[in-house]
Amino acid sequence: MKKIKVGLQPIVSKINLPTVLKTTILPGDSIERLFIATQVGEIFYIGNGVIGTFLDIRSRIIKLGVSNGGYDERGLLGLAFHPEFYYNGLFYLHYSVAGTQGRGALPESFKPNPCDPVTLNLTWINRETQYDHIDTVEEWILQPNGQPQKRRTLLNLRRPFFNHNGVNSLNFSPETGKLILTTGDGGSGYDPFNLSQNDMEIAGKIIEIDVTKNTFIYNPPVVTRFNELSAPIQETLTVIAKGVRNIPGISFQRFYNQYIKYVGNVGQDLVESIFSFDHYKPLPVTRLVQASLMNSELDQEGFVNLGWRGWEGAFPTSIIRDCSENPALNEKTIAYYNEAVKTSVRRLQPLTSYFHQDPRPDKFEGSALTGVQPYMGNSIPDLKGSVVFTDFSQEVSHPPVRGTLAYTIARTDSKLNDFSVIETNYNFGSQSAFYVSLGTNLDQTRLYLGVYSSMNVTDLNQGTVFEIVP
Structure with a gap:
């Protein structure tokens, strides 16, 4: 593929972790402004070189970085503006709620043992007491006086672990006009409870929410499964896909009279994958719940399955062990053989993948996918x-750390595609540069990159947002 070089033009610096980058036009305004949501709970907007605060919900966000050395995957996770935001002022937030810290679903870190069936069939028990935190999805409105105000809560979700909550997790579909929520598998590693493949679990899914339906339930109960939701809320939801590990949102590319959908699935140990699909058959949650009650199988032809936890991209999910005979090598053992077989036909093949270890000189060794945009x-x-x-961040043996920008080409024949690194000319000096987010404007003619100089949310004001330029 062609080698491409770009520049990075700083837009704003010294902000907290920029997790979501979106643009919209404010009611009564005439210019499209860039909105930056930070993981700690701030939302800024920029236009004509001026930065302002749109909303600050830091007091609503769970206390971040208390454990794990300051690293955290909770916080303000999603921001989406209604397609008619200019006229109705509606926007949507997804975040981890203050004061909901729990003890977690497992007492210690998890790794499956293919020789021990117990580790392959764990169950999340005592969910009301054994969880990490609660995430919420809310509808807000920008009032005529310019002040945002919460209108209602759409979902309250109990999460088993601190990680894999999704990021850039809210987007509106230009096809259906519905709000799309992307949820991670709940966290830990290897999806210990196999939530991503269970049709009744909200974790590990891509979900459409019909926000035009007012359920008149303004503080719904905290749930983990679809069948725990009241009937009016169930009727607002359809599921597009399952088999999600962790996902940096969904994006759309107009292709003649249809849209290609792009989603990335963050890998476990081997590979990061980007999937694309145009046609799909969503499943209404009411049908999923009915099938569960009747213990019957639903026809899932056309329903998207990214394959996790049996598959990590195009590979059966593996456990990596060091080779005692040769420290330079490692051994890969299939973690979930039976599940890999069961989902081998139904799963969607990735459009492209890149690897944590790659011997090819023109590629790079990655760590975690953080954004996908046409x-x-x-x-x-x-x-x-x-x-x-x-x-x-690239896998490197010496500092400073650098993230990577790359691209691939859309194709419709379902074959695995190649990718190429995009070279940048920006000099970050001796500072690390973790690439934490990728965004675009409304017509997808501009690209924005969020960079942080630390991987810890507790290290404040180290973020820069760039525009990617020729």
């Missing part, structure tokens, strides 16, 4: 029509 602009001609993605 680019339809003309200012970088070689990228037009391609799919750009970001990785958190």
Whole structure:
């Protein structure tokens, strides 16, 4: 693939972790502004070189970075503006709620043992007491006086672990007009309870929410399964996909009279994967619940399955062990053989994958996918029509750490596609540069990159947002 070089033009610096980058036009305004949501709970907007605070919900966010050395995957996770935001002022938030810290679903870290059936069939028990935190999805409105106000809560979700909550997790579908919520598998590693493949679990799914249906339930109960929701809320939900490990949102690319959907699945130990699909058959939650009650199988032809936990991209999920005979090598053992077989036919093949270990000189060794966006602009001609993605940090043996920008080409034949690194000319000096988010404007002609110089949310004001330029 063609080598492409771009520049990075700083827009704003010295902010907290920029997890979501979106643009919209404020009611009564005439310019499209960039909105930056930070993991700690701030939302800024920028226009004509001026930065302002749109909303600050830091007091509503769970206390971050208390454990895990300051690293955290909770916080303000999603921001989406209603397609008619200019007229109705509606926008949506997904965040981890203050004061909901629990003890977690397991007493220690988890790793499956293919020789021990117990580790392959764990069950999340005592969910009301053994959980890590609660996430919420809320509808807000920008009032005529310019002050945002919460209107209602759409979902309250109990999460088993601190990680894999999704990021950039709210987006509106230009096809259906519905709000899309992307949830991670609940966390730990290897999805210990196999929540991602269980049709009744909210974790590990891509879900559509019909926000035009007012359920008149303004503080719904805290749940983990679809069948725990009241009937009016169930009727607002459809499920697009399952088999999600962790996902940096969903993006859409117009292709003649249809849209190609792109989602990335963050890998376990081997590979990061980007999937694309155009046609799909969503399953209404009411049908899923009915099938569960009747203990019957639903026809899932056309329903998207990314394959996790049996598959990590195009590979059966594996456990990596050091080779005692040769420390330079390692052994890969299939973690969930039976599940890999069961989902081998139904799963969606990735559009492209990149690896944590890659011997090819023109590639890179990644760690975690953090953004996927189509680019339809003309200012970088070689990228037009391609799919750009970001990785958190390259696997390097010496500092400073650098994230990676790369791209692939859309294809419709379901074959695995190649990718190429996008070279940048920006000098970060001796500071680390973790690539934490990727965003675009409304017509996908501009790309924005969020960078942080630390991997810890407790290290404040170390973020910069760039525009990717020729």
